[in-house]
Amino acid sequence: MVISPVADVHSGLPYSNVDVLQDYVGLPDNQRFPLYFSLDVRLYREFSFHIPRTDRAKKHKFRLGVYSTDLTNRQNPHDVFNNVTSPNFGDFAGFQRRYTGLVLDFIQ
16 A cells, blocks of 8 residues: 655745726735645555556556545635725635545556
């Protein structure tokens, strides 16, 4: 069994506040998204098998496993309402969600 964890931690990306005409309000890139944190995990096992009557290598392999992105399900926003005239000004949106799936890789 192989487990492959990946942690991604970084400060929030910069953004700028704008008005109705999309002109900067204040200095460009003077605001930041919140801290970004994501933990991704992949757990799999390799299996060998033989395909008879082939000219290639005698054994082939495939991987079978599961993966999950953003295992902690932390709310990492991708968008912000940065228009100062918006009723939602300063709110974050476009949150990343946890995804879980199966892994099936064929290796030669």
